[in-house]
Amino acid sequence: MLVELGHYALVLAFALTLVVSVVPLWGALNGDGRLMAVATPVSVTVFFLVLVSFAVLTGAYVASDFSVVNVYENSHSAKPLLFKITGVWGNHEGSMLLWVLILVFFGALVGVFGGNLPDDLRATTLAVQGWISAGFLLFMLATSNPFNRYENPPIEGNDLNPILQDIGLAIHPPLLYVGYVGFSITFSFAVAALILGRTDAAWARWVRPWTLLAWSFLTLGIAMGSYWAYYELGWGGWWFWDPVENASFMPWLAGTALLHSAIVMEKREALKVWTVLLAIFTFSLSLLGAFLVRSGVLTSVHAFATDPSRGVFILGLLCLFIGGSLSLFAWRAPMLKQGGLFAPISREGGLVLNNLFLTAATAAVLVGTLYPLVLDAITGEMISVGEPFFYLTFGPLMVPLLMAVPFGPILAWKRGDLLAASQRLYAAFGLALLMTLFTFWLWGMERVLAPLGVGLAVWVMAGAISEIVTRVKFFEIGPKRGFARLYGLPGSAWGTATAHFGIGVTVLGIVTSSAFQEEQVRTMRPGDTVNVSGYELTFDGSVPRRGPNFVEEVGHFTVREGGAFVAEMEPSKRVYTARQMPTTEAAIHTIGFSQVYVSLGERRNDGAVDVRAYYKPLITLIWIGCVIMALGAAFSMADRRLRVGAPKPAAKRKQSASVPAE
Amino acid sequence: MTRKQRRLTLIGSAGAVLALALGLILFALNDQIVFFQSPSDIASQQIPDGQRIRLGGLVEDGSVERSDDAHVKFRVTDTAHSVAVTYQGILPDLFREGQGVVTEGVLTPDGIFVADSVLAKHDENYMPKEVAEALKGQGHWQGGEGAAN
Numbered sequence: 001m002l003v004e005l006g007h008y009a010l011v012l013a014f015a016l017t018l019v020v021s022v023v024p025l026w027g028a029l030n031g032d033g034r035l036m037a038v039a040t041p042v043s044v045t046v047f048f049l050v051l052v053s054f055a056v057l058t059g060a061y062v063a064s065d066f067s068v069v070n071v072y073e074n075s076h077s078a079k080p081l082l083f084k085i086t087g088v089w090g091n092h093e094g095s096m097l098l099w100v101l102i103l104v105f106f107g108a109l110v111g112v113f114g115g116n117l118p119d120d121l122r123a124t125t126l127a128v129q130g131w132i133s134a135g136f137l138l139f140m141l142a143t144s145n146p147f148n149r150y151e152n153p154p155i156e157g158n159d160l161n162p163i164l165q166d167i168g169l170a171i172h173p174p175l176l177y178v179g180y181v182g183f184s185i186t187f188s189f190a191v192a193a194l195i196l197g198r199t200d201a202a203w204a205r206w207v208r209p210w211t212l213l214a215w216s217f218l219t220l221g222i223a224m225g226s227y228w229a230y231y232e233l234g235w236g237g238w239w240f241w242d243p244v245e246n247a248s249f250m251p252w253l254a255g256t257a258l259l260h261s262a263i264v265m266e267k268r269e270a271l272k273v274w275t276v277l278l279a280i281f282t283f284s285l286s287l288l289g290a291f292l293v294r295s296g297v298l299t300s301v302h303a304f305a306t307d308p309s310r311g312v313f314i315l316g317l318l319c320l321f322i323g324g325s326l327s328l329f330a331w332r333a334p335m336l337k338q339g340g341l342f343a344p345i346s347r348e349g350g351l352v353l354n355n356l357f358l359t360a361a362t363a364a365v366l367v368g369t370l371y372p373l374v375l376d377a378i379t380g381e382m383i384s385v386g387e388p389f390f391y392l393t394f395g396p397l398m399v400p401l402l403m404a405v406p407f408g409p410i411l412a413w414k415r416g417d418l419l420a421a422s423q424r425l426y427a428a429f430g431l432a433l434l435m436t437l438f439t440f441w442l443w444g445m446e447r448v449l450a451p452l453g454v455g456l457a458v459w460v461m462a463g464a465i466s467e468i469v470t471r472v473k474f475f476e477i478g479p480k481r482g483f484a485r486l487y488g489l490p491g492s493a494w495g496t497a498t499a500h501f502g503i504g505v506t507v508l509g510i511v512t513s514s515a516f517q518e519e520q521v522r523t524m525r526p527g528d529t530v531n532v533s534g535y536e537l538t539f540d541g542s543v544p545r546r547g548p549n550f551v552e553e554v555g556h557f558t559v560r561e562g563g564a565f566v567a568e569m570e571p572s573k574r575v576y577t578a579r580q581m582p583t584t585e586a587a588i589h590t591i592g593f594s595q596v597y598v599s600l601g602e603r604r605n606d607g608a609v610d611v612r613a614y615y616k617p618l619i620t621l622i623w624i625g626c627v628i629m630a631l632g633a634a635f636s637m638a639d640r641r642l643r644v645g646a647p648k649p650a651a652k653r654k655q656s657a658s659v660p661a662e
Numbered sequence: 663m664t665r666k667q668r669r670l671t672l673i674g675s676a677g678a679v680l681a682l683a684l685g686l687i688l689f690a691l692n693d694q695i696v697f698f699q700s701p702s703d704i705a706s707q708q709i710p711d712g713q714r715i716r717l718g719g720l721v722e723d724g725s726v727e728r729s730d731d732a733h734v735k736f737r738v739t740d741t742a743h744s745v746a747v748t749y750q751g752i753l754p755d756l757f758r759e760g761q762g763v764v765t766e767g768v769l770t771p772d773g774i775f776v777a778d779s780v781l782a783k784h785d786e787n788y789m790p791k792e793v794a795e796a797l798k799g800q801g802h803w804q805g806g807e808g809a810a811n
Binding site for chain 2: 352
């Protein structure tokens with residue numbers, strides 16, 4: 001009965017999104033305040049209905065109600081409670097429900113917190129959000145209903161794919177979806193601006209915080225997913241340029257560009273048309289990601305089991321939203337007024353450069369992701385585009401961008417002085433040079449690119465610090481007043497410096513862990529020792545162990561450095577009983593920012609076991625850098641200037657006051 | 663600078679970056695993509711020395727031989743032809759005889775395929791798409807709709 005209630009709530013939510021898709025927009029176009037006022041309460045109601053639906057499905061998972069097809073297929077009564085709950089979004093239908101829940105949640109947020117937006121902008125934005133919600137709710141109800149039932153319920157469920165039975169599933173998809181779907185709001189704002197034919201101050205102020213919010217979650221989501229793949233899959237890699245990873249990375253790249261162009265639009269009223277277009281692109285790439293993952297065109301670690309009717313449906317939605325918004329753009333964008341002139345060497349110029357490189361990089365990733373699919377569809381020829389393609393295209397595009405990063409925030413708006421900016425970066429440049437030479441000295445000439453990479457990372461990090469030092473005039477006015485000025489810096493300045501520092505940290509982690517890692521693959525018998533980068537790993541033997549829904553063979557290793565005990569490590573091979581599926585559980589020991597990583601292969605009859613051991617120097621910096629970037633976005637969002645709304649024009653206020661209260 | 667010059671600078675730099683990106687992409691597509699081949703493809707055509715390919719098919723029953731330092735030899739077959747493969751490293755969890763597999767590496771002149779990566783995906787029912795196509799080509803794939811023979 002409860003399950004039917006969840007289904008009913010979903011149907012009702014769909015019906016209401018149809019209302020919010022049409023009525024407020026009609027009101028906005030005809031200046032009818034009562035019709036526009038429909039938007040907020042209906043958006044909030046839709047959110048609560050989908051929330052009920054989500055809660056019901058979660059309840060069915062917790063109670064192991066195997067009469068629900070979705071629960072039967074993806075759960076098992078012996079599964080730990082946490083994985084019963086996270087299993088809700090460990091499959092296509094459930095994760096789609098989470099996706100839609102976040103979509104309508106953002107709609108409700110705009111409704112509730114959009115009080116200082118012009119009425120017609122808020123109503124139109126919510127209507128556009130309503131179109132997207134309606135499309136995806138219909139998709140769920142028509143092709144992926146999580147509430148389908150069995151007439152004769154099975155006794156035991158099929159269990160969740162063991163790879164997904166991990167804390168990573170609790171964190172990664174929700175973060176990622178908040179990021180992906182968060183860009184729907186900037187998309188809706190952009191489409192609303194096109195429909196209304198204007199981008200006013202309130203519009204400009206609203207776009208950036210929403211982009212920041214979505215972007216920071218997407219950053220954390222991607223980082224979390226990468227770390228999860230790193231420790232769970234046992235291959236020791238953290239990024240595979242897999243099409244599905246690219247699907248989340250492309251909106252991130254475009255979103256990063258959007259974040260920067262929104263600054264220009266907010267501060268200088270320039271690049272409006274471009275920002276609108278980027279907002280459309282960013283969410284379109286999110287939709288493309290949803291299509292790639294859920295349609296079955298890809299075979300990937302992450303892709304869901306598939307059904308062709310879904311692919312066609314999502315492709316339809318994709319064409320409708322992307323095609324529709326781009327046509328609207330072509331038709332209406334010329335109406336948007338262009339503002340602020342600027343010289344090529346200026347803060348705006350720097351941000352344009354950032355946008356150029358980021359969009360070019362997005363395009364490179366897009367080509368690499370779609371080319372095999374297109375080639376297969378057209379010629380039937382099967383190819384794979386792997387890491388080398390991305391190293392060769394993405395890498396060279398990132399290098400000039402990273403070199404330019406420290407200059408951007410130091411240049412003045414409108415017309416900057418490159419020479420003066422360079423003088424402020426002498427210290428950063430010196431430090432980067434020093435670190436490059438130091439790395440050369442440490443590792444010799446065998447790897448020429450790696451020390452340069454280290455130098456680049458240090459340059460970006462030191463540049464971010466220089467920016468703060470320059471801003472507070474630390475050396476001109478002395479440390480005492482300098483520290484006092486630190487408090488006074490606006491949140492956005494801290495945000496910029498922190499996020500830029502974070503990207504430097506990530507780059508450093510990427511360069512050191514990939515260039516200087518050491519890998520040993522051995523067949524080991526109890527008592528054998530293998531040496532990686534000065535750490536001696538002794539295999540002491542293996543013992544069987546039993547978990548709640550798996551059995552495992554645990555290898556025991558002792559790690560020593562120069563004979564002194566460092567740690568014990570226990571990698572294992574598991575077999576999950578319900579699906580008889582084997583998995584590898586790597587063991588990781590963190591030393592400073594570096595890690596020792598051990599995973600097991602097949603066990604031989606004579607007790608020998610294949611062992612893969614790595615030393616990965618500074619690898620944790622990759623993810624720490626991402627957290628720092630997200631923190632930067634949070635600082636920027638906390639900026640007081642963003643919270644203080646743009647004042648409504650006086651005429652507008654009078655107009656809205658004259659509308660009778662309901 | 664006049665408005666026109668500014669615009670030209672902007673368009674010029676945008677053009678330069680896009681040209682750079684396009685050049686890199688075309689170069690990489692020419693050079694860095696890897697073609698998928700089945701054992702029958704390898705038997706019927708000459709593959710230039712040192713060219714990276716992806717070889718896919720089924721792991722032939724009884725062909726897996728392990729030796730020290732995690733060296734492993736096996737044969738990949740599409741039931742018409744088969745190719746000997748050597749690999750050093752940890753095989754994926756779902757690597758088994760009779761299962762679909764995709765390997766990437768280089769074919770040596772004496773006909774042995776030296777793989778540096780071996781993929782078997784994370785689902786026991788999963789058949790790599792390329793392998794399914796290759797087997798369909800040989801008329802032996804009965805999965806999916808079971809329509810091939």
